[in-house]
Amino acid sequence: MANLVSHPDEVKVVSRRFGQGATNLDRYLELDGYKAVRKALEMGPDAIINEMKASNLRGRGGAGFPTGMKWSFVPKQSAKPKYVLCNGDESEPGTCKDRLIFEHDPHSVIEGAMIAAIAVGAHAAYIYIRGEYRYLLEIMQKAIADAYARGFCGKNIFGSGYDLEVYWHGGAGAYEVGEESALMESLEGKRGIPRIRPPFPAVVGLWGGPTVINNAETLASVPHIILMGGKQYAEIGVERNGGTRLFSLSGHVERPGVYELPLGFNLRKVIYEVGGGIANGHKLKAVVPGGSSVPCLKPEEIDVALDFDSMMKAGTMLGSGGIVVIDDHTCIVKFALRTIQFYRHESCGWCIPCREGTDWLSKSLRRFHAGAGVAQDIDNIRYLAENMLGRTFCPLGDAAAMPIIGFIKKFREEFEAHLDGRPCPFGQHAASALPVLSH
Amino acid sequence: MKFSEQLEARYSEMLTHYPVKRSLLVPFLLYIQDEFGYVTDDSIEEIAKRLEISPLEVRNVISYYSMLRTKPSGKYNVQVCTNICCQLRGGEEMLGHVREKLGVKVNKEVTSDGIFSVEEVECIGACSWAPAMQVNYDFHENLTPEKIDQILDEYRQKAVQE
Numbered sequence: 001m002a003n004l005v006s007h008p009d010e011v012k013v014v015s016r017r018f019g020q021g022a023t024n025l026d027r028y029l030e031l032d033g034y035k036a037v038r039k040a041l042e043m044g045p046d047a048i049i050n051e052m053k054a055s056n057l058r059g060r061g062g063a064g065f066p067t068g069m070k071w072s073f074v075p076k077q078s079a080k081p082k083y084v085l086c087n088g089d090e091s092e093p094g095t096c097k098d099r100l101i102f103e104h105d106p107h108s109v110i111e112g113a114m115i116a117a118i119a120v121g122a123h124a125a126y127i128y129i130r131g132e133y134r135y136l137l138e139i140m141q142k143a144i145a146d147a148y149a150r151g152f153c154g155k156n157i158f159g160s161g162y163d164l165e166v167y168w169h170g171g172a173g174a175y176e177v178g179e180e181s182a183l184m185e186s187l188e189g190k191r192g193i194p195r196i197r198p199p200f201p202a203v204v205g206l207w208g209g210p211t212v213i214n215n216a217e218t219l220a221s222v223p224h225i226i227l228m229g230g231k232q233y234a235e236i237g238v239e240r241n242g243g244t245r246l247f248s249l250s251g252h253v254e255r256p257g258v259y260e261l262p263l264g265f266n267l268r269k270v271i272y273e274v275g276g277g278i279a280n281g282h283k284l285k286a287v288v289p290g291g292s293s294v295p296c297l298k299p300e301e302i303d304v305a306l307d308f309d310s311m312m313k314a315g316t317m318l319g320s321g322g323i324v325v326i327d328d329h330t331c332i333v334k335f336a337l338r339t340i341q342f343y344r345h346e347s348c349g350w351c352i353p354c355r356e357g358t359d360w361l362s363k364s365l366r367r368f369h370a371g372a373g374v375a376q377d378i379d380n381i382r383y384l385a386e387n388m389l390g391r392t393f394c395p396l397g398d399a400a401a402m403p404i405i406g407f408i409k410k411f412r413e414e415f416e417a418h419l420d421g422r423p424c425p426f427g428q429h430a431a432s433a434l435p436v437l438s439h
Numbered sequence: 440m441k442f443s444e445q446l447e448a449r450y451s452e453m454l455t456h457y458p459v460k461r462s463l464l465v466p467f468l469l470y471i472q473d474e475f476g477y478v479t480d481d482s483i484e485e486i487a488k489r490l491e492i493s494p495l496e497v498r499n500v501i502s503y504y505s506m507l508r509t510k511p512s513g514k515y516n517v518q519v520c521t522n523i524c525c526q527l528r529g530g531e532e533m534l535g536h537v538r539e540k541l542g543v544k545v546n547k548e549v550t551s552d553g554i555f556s557v558e559e560v561e562c563i564g565a566c567s568w569a570p571a572m573q574v575n576y577d578f579h580e581n582l583t584p585e586k587i588d589q590i591l592d593e594y595r596q597k598a599v600q601e
Contacts, residue, residue: 002565002567002568002578002580003568003580091562091564092562093522093523093524094523095562095564095566096564096565096566096567098564099564126456130564131466131469131504131506132506132564132576133564134576135576135577135578167457169456169466170465171465171466171504172466172468172469172504172505172506172507173504173505173506173507174503174504174505175561175562186465187462188459188461188462189459189462189463189464189465189490189500190461190464190500191499191500191502191503192503207458207459248566248567249567250524250566250567250569251524251527251528251569252527252528256566256567256568256569257567258567292562322566324523324524324527324566326527330527335526338521339523342523342561342562345561346561348503
């Protein structure tokens with residue numbers, strides 16, 4: 001059971017039932033549970049989608065695509081069944097927020113998925129939870145069974161004449177499956193190899209049918225939007241970025257934890273006020289602000305609003321909302337090495353630029369950090385990473401390349417400090433400090 | 440080969456979830472692993488037959504997912520995360536401590552008594568509570584070497600009592 005934290009600057013929407021015993025269906029009903037889905041049934045698809053568009057809710061998985069627009073892409077008429085798929089394969093390093101939603105408020109995900117299904121005319125929804133989260137899968141299995149026992153799911157929900165099945169599904173360990181097309185492959189019982197697009201899932205998705213895929217936090221936000229109204233939800237955030245987000249704060253801060261903050265909140269405030277500043281009296285060196293896949297920011301760059309557009313302007317991404325704080329006692333080369341080792345491990349090998357790129361980046365950075373690098377390596381690493389961008393079926397290749405390019409651009413002097421056989425300035429390149437993951 | 444009653448019930452339930460039956464493969468393989476300790480040759484043959492796919496296809500899927508294994512692990516598989524957030528808060532030191540305490544050196548090594556295996560894993564979603572590890576499916580977070588000693592002792596006792 002993960003610890004809950006709290007801060008006065010938080011605006012609790014998705015997290016308002018955390019710690020309230022809402023895994024229990026009766027308690028969930030007391031806390032306005034399953035009211036939104038009833039309201040949605042009365043509203044009908046067009047009104048739901050309009051409300052979602054008004055909310056300015058953007059996908060919480062990382063890409064930030066407007067949810068209402070995504071739903072509107074699903075064709076009204078379809079020869080094949082339509083589906084809703086909840087992406088609960090949370091595995092972007094730095095991100096641990098969906099875990100809390102599943103642990104404390106599983107019914108909100110079910111309800112959100114049901115509303116999405118009603119909006120697009122789907123009669124089945126799948127909730128995919130990563131394999132490592134077995135205890136959460138069990139919480140979800142019970143939540144779904146409880147909802148069926150009351151007749152909230154299945155045939156003729158709430159006497160509306162609308163049939164809607166909700167199913168759980170579990171993964172078995174794969175970061176790449178968090179990518180939407182790989183997620184569908186995995187749900188179909190295959191290796192999580194990405195599909196080429198177009199066609200997009202909204203047209204050809206699960207078993208060939210039109211499919212809406214949303215992150216768990218996105219879906220958990222939906223019932224609140226339906227109840228409070230899209231406009232009011234949008235007003236919590238900033239322009240084009242509605243509502244709140246669960247930010248997973250980790251690394252060298254005094255008070256790491258998952259905090260729900262309005263979009264547009266200042267990153268410096270998150271680190272120094274919400275998170276209580278840098279731990280051990282050290283100084284800030286860098287922040288990876290949106291999960292391990294995004295370029296880092298330096299201390300002079302952190303007066304930035306945490307919303308999709310401002311972060312893009314700042315040369316990075318809001319991503320998954322995982323804020324990793326790095327202090328001045330950390331070796332950036334070592335951090336870069338650990339980052340690329342992760343992507344090397346997770347690359348499925350389908351696209352050559354990603355398969356070879358992550359492997360060579362990993363080898364180069366390992367050698368470099370061990371003190372055997374030459375000056376030319378620095379540009380070679382950057383060149384290699386830049387040539388992976390945009391050349392793969394799924395964004396894993398970009399996700400691996402972007403942070404490495406960022407580290408080299410912003411911390412070149414630290415790479416140079418490792419040259420000429422000099423030891424790591426932080427004393428962190430002992431062989432034992434270099435993890436080796438077997439494939 | 441036979442699955443337990445519980446596993447059969449799981450299989451029958453999951454069959455009702457999907458329009459295409461092989462869709463149950465990934466989560467069901469993990470349930471098979473829970474029952475036998477790993478995905479055995481027999482169970483690969485069995486599930487392939489039931490889903491009307493080739494055993495090779497099943498193996499193809501197994502090799503993609505990092506949690507699935509075709510060899511036994513220890514009774515308690517200790518999975519220590521060393522990904523970035525855990526690394527920043529001592530994940531590598533924790534892995535080193537676990538390995539030293541259990542006397543293993545290489546990744547996925549099983550202790551000679553078969554009670555433990557130690558695996559270095561990628562992000563398990565405990566970033567705000569780092570460093571962290573999972574023992575089988577149980578999360579242990581905000582680790583220190585002392586805490587690890589206590590946790591491992593408890594599992595060892597549990598194994599001896601069973």
